[in-house]
Amino acid sequence: xxxxxxxxxxxxxxxxxxxxxxxxxxxxxxxxxxxxxxxxxxxxxxxxxxxxxxxxxxxxxxxxxxxxxxxxxxxxxxxxxxxxxxxxxxxxxxxxxxxxxxxxxxxxxxxxxx
Amino acid sequence: xxxxxxxxxxxxxxxxxxxxxxxxxxxxxxxxxxxxxxxxxxxxxxxxxxxxxxxxxxxxxxxxxxxxxxxxxxxxxxxxxxxxxxxxxxxxxxxxxxxxxxxxxxxxxxxxxxx
Numbered sequence: 001x002x003x004x005x006x007x008x009x010x011x012x013x014x015x016x017x018x019x020x021x022x023x024x025x026x027x028x029x030x031x032x033x034x035x036x037x038x039x040x041x042x043x044x045x046x047x048x049x050x051x052x053x054x055x056x057x058x059x060x061x062x063x064x065x066x067x068x069x070x071x072x073x074x075x076x077x078x079x080x081x082x083x084x085x086x087x088x089x090x091x092x093x094x095x096x097x098x099x100x101x102x103x104x105x106x107x108x109x110x111x112x113x114x
Numbered sequence: 115x116x117x118x119x120x121x122x123x124x125x126x127x128x129x130x131x132x133x134x135x136x137x138x139x140x141x142x143x144x145x146x147x148x149x150x151x152x153x154x155x156x157x158x159x160x161x162x163x164x165x166x167x168x169x170x171x172x173x174x175x176x177x178x179x180x181x182x183x184x185x186x187x188x189x190x191x192x193x194x195x196x197x198x199x200x201x202x203x204x205x206x207x208x209x210x211x212x213x214x215x216x217x218x219x220x221x222x223x224x225x226x227x228x229x
C-alpha cells in the first residue's frame with residue numbers, strides 16, 4: 001500500500017514559469033512533510049518542510065502548501081530555473097515511536113526548459 | 115552546515131569480497147541512518163542508529179552489518195553480497211529520533227556495484 005503518492009512521474013516547465021509538484025498521502029498519522037531534490041547518482045538534498053500545524057511554508061523560491069482535509073501537499077517553485085531540473089521526492093513522517101521513518105513517494109522528474 | 119559525507123563515492127566488489135562504507139557528520143546529530151536506493155525508486159530504509167545504538171533493522175540480510183563507532187561515524191560492512199545488492203547506498207543523519215520535526219539530511223551516497 002503506497003502511503004505517499006506522486007502521481008505525475010514527470011513535469012516539464014518553461015524557465016521563469018511556475019512549477020507545481022503534487023503529493024497525496026493516505027496515512028492520517030503523518031504530521032511532518034518534506035520535499036527533497038535529487039540529481040542522478042547523488043543523495044537527496046533537503047529543500048523545505050512543513051508541519052501539520054501549518055498550511056504554508058515559504059523559503060525563497062520554494063513554497064509548500066498543505067491541505068490536511070484533502071491529504072494533499074504541493075511544492076511551488078517560482079520562478080523555475082534550468083538548475084531546478086531534478087527528481088523531486090515528497091516524504092512524510094509520523095510523530096511518536098516511528099517518526100524516524102520517512103515514507104517517500106516515487107518522485108517526479110522536473111525538467112525546466114531554457 | 116548540513117553536510118553528511120560518505121566514502122567511497124564508487125565501489126566495485128566481487129561476491130566474495132569484504133568491504134566497508136563510511137559515513138560522517140559533524141552536526142551533532144544523534145540519529146544516523148542507512149538507506150538503499152535502486153534506480154528510479156525512492157530510498158528504502160535499512161538501519162537506524164539512535165545515540166550510537168542500533169534501534170531499527172528493517173529486516174536487512176546479515177550480509178549487511180552496520181556499526182556506529184561514535185556519534186559522528188557510521189559504517190556499513192559488506193560481505194558476500196549478491197549482484198542484486200548493487201545500488202546507491204545513502205547515509206543520513208537527523209537531530210534526534212523522536213522529535214516531531216526531525217529533518218533527515220542525506221550524504222551524496224556510495225554507488226556500489228557487485229560483480
